[in-house]
Structures are given as C-alpha cells and as structure tokens.
Amino acid sequence: MEFLEGLFSAGGGLFGYLIPALFVLTIVVFIHELGHFMVGRWCGVTIKAFSVGFGPELFGFYDKHGTRWKFSAIPLGGYVKFLGDENAASVPDQDAISQMSDEDRAGALHTKPLWARAAIVAAGPIANFLLAIVIFAGLLMVYGKAITPARVDSIVPNSAAETAGFEVGDIMIAIDGNEIEAFSDIQRIVALSSESTLQITVDRGGELVTLSTTPRRQEITDQFGNKQKIGVLGIRHQASPEDVRRVAYGPGEALVGGVKETYFIIDRTLGYIGRIFVGKEDADQLGGPIRVAQVSGQVATLGIAALINLAGMLSVSIGLINLFPVPMLDGGHLLFFAIEAVRGKPLSEKNQELGFKIGLAMVLSLMVFATFNDISYVFLSD
Known part of the structure; x- marks a missing residue:
C-alpha cells in the first residue's frame, strides 16, 4: 500500500x-x-478474444479454452470478441455464421x-x-466516513441563501425530502442544481422550517486550480476539530452505503445530462480521456483511497x-x-x-x- x-x-x-x-x-x-x-x-458461447485496450496487441496469452487474453496499445476501452462477431462491437458476421458447422454455430453468440x-x-x-x-x-x-454537521456558520451577502431567509445557526436536515447527514451532502446536491428550486428543511433552534431557494450558477476554482461552473447557495461552514466525527461501518451498513452512493451518482449523472438538454448546464463540462488523465493525476496526489474512489465513480x-x-x-x-x-x-x-x-x-x-x-x-x- x-x-x-x-x-x-x-x-x-x-x-x-x-x-x-x-x-x-x-x-x-x-x-x-x-x-x-x-x-x-x-x-456456452465460444470466446475468441478478451482485450483490454484497442489496436495492436502488446502482449497476451491463450487460456485452456482457446481464448486470447491480451493488452492492446490504445488503453481507451476494451472488448470481448465472441464467435460470430464481425468486430469488437459484436456486430454479427452473417456470412461467417452461415458457413459455420453445426458445432460452431452452437457456440456463436448470435445463435x-x-x-x-x-x-x-x-x-x-x-x-x-x-x-x-x-x-x-x-x-x-x-476508512469510515468523516461527518461534520450541516450547520450554517455565515451567509454571503446578496446570495441565494440570504434571499431565501437562511439564518446563522440553521442546521440543514433535508433537501427535497432527501436526508442530509453531513455538510458535504449539501455541496454535492447543490453543485448540480443551479437555477433549480430546492426545498430545504432546517432545524432552527428545535423548530423545523422549510425554505425555498434557487442556487446560482457560479464559476469556482478547486484546490487543483480547475475551474468549473456549479450551483452555489452562498453558505459558509467553519468546522472545528470538535465538530468532526468519524462513523465506522460494518459489512452490512457499508454495503447499503455503497448501493446508496452508486444510486446517487447515477441519479446526478442523468440529472446533469437532462439539464444540458434544457439549457441549465453547459455541455463544455463533459470530458474525455484527456480530462480523465488530468483528474486521475490530481486525485492520485491525495492518496490511493481517493484514486480508488475515483475508479468507483468512473465505473x-x-x-x-x-x-x-x-x-x-x-x-x-x-x-x-x-x-x-x-x-x-x-x-x-x-x-x-x-x-x-x-x-x-x-x-x-x-x-x-x-x-x-x-x-x-x-x-x-x-
């Protein structure tokens, strides 16, 4: 490690x-x-090749079933080639299939x-x-999970939060009915909700108050110097060491947490794509292999756990x-x-x-x- x-x-x-x-x-x-x-x-399909990457083969080997396992020169994907495939996208090769013996046809994907x-x-x-x-x-x-209370410690003047009526000391407990466990939960939801109205429930001195607010799109610079446009409320949070608590997870709780995180990413991704089509997000935030390489390198400086987490998100x-x-x-x-x-x-x-x-x-x-x-x-x- x-x-x-x-x-x-x-x-x-x-x-x-x-x-x-x-x-x-x-x-x-x-x-x-x-x-x-x-x-x-x-x-029971006959598998001709298993490749990580495209293009010319760099190295590989055959297994006992005759499948060629290989690493190829262009590491931007991969493929499994089944008997009867015309290419790596599994387009059926009808001519080849029609000329197969009955034994081979039985192992072809498309039959x-x-x-x-x-x-x-x-x-x-x-x-x-x-x-x-x-x-x-x-x-x-x-590693567990570090949790800081979703508390409002200060409010940016003329911000969406000030317009909505947030007050210092408010503790957010739900956004659009979704439970808020930590301040980081707010950031993840608000970031992809610019120009969309959110119903936020806060605990204000023991009284539950629901506030309606619309995060404003704003360009920010992250710790690596990357610029991105996200939704911002205008709430600041200063957590002291005493505020931070680390929650440990057993196998069952961790599995549930893993499912919830996967669902969250799917939901946010689909929401983001939908918002592009209605003009609420910019398509220039979509990235390809160069951006993946850049982000991977930056995240790697935070440690192997952060890089593995990125692998989960990319997956x-x-x-x-x-x-x-x-x-x-x-x-x-x-x-x-x-x-x-x-x-x-x-x-x-x-x-x-x-x-x-x-x-x-x-x-x-x-x-x-x-x-x-x-x-x-x-x-x-x-």
Whole structure:
C-alpha cells in the first residue's frame, strides 16, 4: 500500500497523469469486459478474444479454452470478441455464421436464445455497478466516513441563501425530502442544481422550517486550480476539530452505503445530462480521456483511497453510458433485442447495419466533442 501511495503521488507531468489514469481505466474496463466474458462463457458461447485496450496487441496469452487474453496499445476501452462477431462491437458476421458447422454455430453468440444474448450484453454495465458498490462499501469499511454537521456558520451577502431567509445557526436536515447527514451532502446536491428550486428543511433552534431557494450558477476554482461552473447557495461552514466525527461501518451498513452512493451518482449523472438538454448546464463540462488523465493525476496526489474512489465513480459512469440506447454501445444491442422480442424476429441485416453506422457516427462525434472540450479545458483555459 505504501508503495502504491508513493507511485501515484510522486512526480508529475505526463508520468504523473498517465500512470494513475491507466490504473483507473484498466480496473474499470477489465471488470466491464469480465462481466460480458463470464456470462458469455456461462451461456456456452465460444470466446475468441478478451482485450483490454484497442489496436495492436502488446502482449497476451491463450487460456485452456482457446481464448486470447491480451493488452492492446490504445488503453481507451476494451472488448470481448465472441464467435460470430464481425468486430469488437459484436456486430454479427452473417456470412461467417452461415458457413459455420453445426458445432460452431452452437457456440456463436448470435445463435443463442434472446434471453442469453441480452444477459451477456447487460452483464458489462451490471459488472461496473457492482464494482462501484464494492469499492464504495470497501472504503466505508476501511476508512469510515468523516461527518461534520450541516450547520450554517455565515451567509454571503446578496446570495441565494440570504434571499431565501437562511439564518446563522440553521442546521440543514433535508433537501427535497432527501436526508442530509453531513455538510458535504449539501455541496454535492447543490453543485448540480443551479437555477433549480430546492426545498430545504432546517432545524432552527428545535423548530423545523422549510425554505425555498434557487442556487446560482457560479464559476469556482478547486484546490487543483480547475475551474468549473456549479450551483452555489452562498453558505459558509467553519468546522472545528470538535465538530468532526468519524462513523465506522460494518459489512452490512457499508454495503447499503455503497448501493446508496452508486444510486446517487447515477441519479446526478442523468440529472446533469437532462439539464444540458434544457439549457441549465453547459455541455463544455463533459470530458474525455484527456480530462480523465488530468483528474486521475490530481486525485492520485491525495492518496490511493481517493484514486480508488475515483475508479468507483468512473465505473458507474461507464456502466451508465454503455446502457444508453445507441447502436455500438451495450444499450443499443439491448434496444435491438427489445425490438426483436416485440416483433418476434430480429431486424433485417440492412436495418441493423444502418443502425450500427448511425451509432458509430454518434459515438465518434461524442468522442471528438469531448476531446475538443478536454483540449480547451486543459490546454487553452486561463
């Protein structure tokens, strides 16, 4: 553990960003693909290759089942290639399937029952969610949780909090009906709620008071010098050492906490995407691989626990994104399977091919957009 702490916190520049990013991405991608792999093998599908990364193979080996396990040169994803796949996105190779022997056809992914294909595809994102739950639960068991009271110690003049009628000494206990355990809970909810009205319940000298307030979008600079636009109430909190209490978690409580944290990230992510479409958030906050590398390097300076926590958050995000109903992604395959279930037969090859082309264009466009955001954010911002 001490060796890892030193490795990830030492140095800087390209090395300081690259090693933590590869550590985080490798864990998340490996577990995602392992989900596909394990359910595929359980369903009797022949698996040709398991790759972490794309592009030319760097090194690998064959297992006893003939599967090629390999690490590839471009560490921005990975894939499991099943018998009958035309490419890494599991597009069916109809010509190859039609020429297979009966024995080979029995092991091809695309000849399996609908339920089996759906289970194999869904297993990747589900594995990501399970990984996140395990990570968050494990961190709670090992480190516990530091809690400071959600107390208002001062109010910024002319802020949203002052307009709403907050008073010094108020203790927040709920936001929109969601229980507030610590001051950090407020920050996480308010940050992604700019220009949205929140109902906040406070304990004011033993009396419960509900205040309606709308956080204002404001650009802030974090401890690493990164600028971001978030919702701000204008409340300040000065916690003394006596205010901080550390809560220990047993296995059962930690598991519940891990599930809650995973759900929170899913809910906040979907909410953020929805707010982009209605104009309440800026799409320039969306990041790609360069931003992941930068954030990984910065978080690594805080220690291995912070980096592992980032891996959990990224695992949730990758699992969720893969469930979007876009052909080429897992969600796109599941969409085709749902259509097949309703129609009683799969879409025609022509329509599936058209869908995959549209999906590829959408994925590539998103990657270009995210990379442009990364370059603007990391290299061109003041």
